[in-house]
Amino acid sequence: MRRSRIRRLACAAALALGAALLSPAAPSATAADPYQVPVFSKTAGFRHDSAYEAVGFLSTTGDVLDDTQQDALKGYVDGGGEMAGDHPITWCHEQQDGRSLSTGLGHTIESFAEPDFRQLLLGGIQYAAGAVEADCSSTGDPGPVESGSSGVHLFYYPWYGTPEGPAESWRHWQQGGHTPPVSIGADLYPELGPYDSGDIAGAVDQHMEWVQRSGAGVIVYSWWGQGSYEDGLAGDVMDAAARHGIKVAWHIEPYTGRTAASVVDDISYLEGKFGDHPAFYRDAAHGDRNAYYVFESLRIQDWSALDAVKDTAIVLAQTTDTTKVAHFGGIYTYDGIAGATAPGWKQAGDYAKANGLVWAPSVAPGYIDDRAVPGNTTPTLGRADGASYDRQWNNALDPAIGGDPTWVSVTSFNEWHEGSSIEPAASDPPPGHGYETFEGAYGKTGAAAETAYLDRTAYWADRFEQRRG
Secondary structure (H helix, E strand, O other): OOOOOOHHHHHHHHHHHHHHHOOOOOOOOOOOOOOOOOEEOOOOOOOOOOOOOOOEEOOOOOOOOOHHHHHHHHHHHOOOOOOOOOOOOEEEEEEOOEEEEEEOOOOOHHHHHOHHHHHHHHHHHHHHOOOOOOOOOOOOOOOOOOOOEEEEEEEEOOOOEOOOOOOOOOEOOOOOOOOOOOOOOOOEOEOOOOOOOOOHHHHHHHHHHHHHHHOEEEEEEEEOOOOOHHHHHHHHHHHHHHHOOOEEEEEEOOOOOOOHHHHHHHHHHHHHHHOOOOOEOOEHHHOOEEEEEEOOHHHOOOOHHHHHHOOOEEEEEEOOOHHHOOOOOEEEOOOOOHHHOOOOHHHHHHHHHHOOOEEEOEEOOOEOOOOOOOOOOOOOEOOHHHHHHHHHHHHHHOHHHHOOOOOEEEOOOOOHHHOOOOOOEOOOOOOOOOOEOOOOHHHOOHHHHHHHHHHHHHHHHHHHHHHHO
């Protein structure tokens, strides 16, 4: 598995490196001397007549230089070349008389308007030019893993199974009459392939690494009642989440026989079973209460039973109809299509704020369930290379549209049937089945596109945290 780090931690380290590069204590005898820096954004040839102290490449995909040009550049800086294997998001490198600083940041236009990122770029240019010094070693204690945003919650689905895994049979992947592992009930194909949600050391641990990378600090665990398949996996999934600094809230699904009274009993059950677990989510800003999202809450008309748990739990209704939220402690939307236009969001957010409720609108990168529900005629929402996801996040964070959210919920981490996942999708799915990919998302291609929505979530999580202060 590729090593992943949460983007906020990576950004912090990168910006710290930039600050170190520009530190007043760093030698800067030549910093005042002017020098030229050619910047390549797209080149058909690599020719110059002057000697430069630094060369900048503004490119995130493809080969900027052919083999001959790469050899020429390598000789020019007397070393360098590509770094093989895992590497941090930003690193510097010295070899003989050459220097280089590389960063994976800057995939968005907005990045170049951020003062800290521009400072990092300036420091990198000055370092490569020999104007300042930097510590490029990989030694030392990186410190504790930083948690993601406690206000960004990813809907997480632990309902999958395989014959070879702990489930000992296919679960969910065969939806729509498909025959896994090649043909599955999803329009995208997981980078991990069809996995078992009980594969804790494999798939689930990788999931938690990816959640870290997304910048989200909380997963909302799809839970189908006491004694269910998902209930049986919850403890092990929470253990994996705890190892990665992730907290777990709960998505109370419409299991058979669900009532308001049974949900109150479920809350007591989950609190008693997992309340002392280090991954059990509690919101410090709301009296350390835990959180329960109730999917399709409108199925039940009378929720007065929730009054028994209002002091210990935040229970969220799925609606924007504020006449239907009596006795609840919050509101969310879940709908991955509605976020594109945000109907009722402003009014729901304003109502929540005025009445001391949590407002957690849901954003999604897209929605398509054609393979999971053959013949389905309900609307779909294309990803538009990431534009759909950005639109929904912009709606959520614009006070005039989104109503000043307490949390932002993301539909989803891995609801593959509905095509709303940010979990990496394979760039080379099995041919002949019409699978879509993330190709082109945010300008990324091939394997780099597989994690595009994780990284974009990290960008928006950071924006949300800045706004929350």
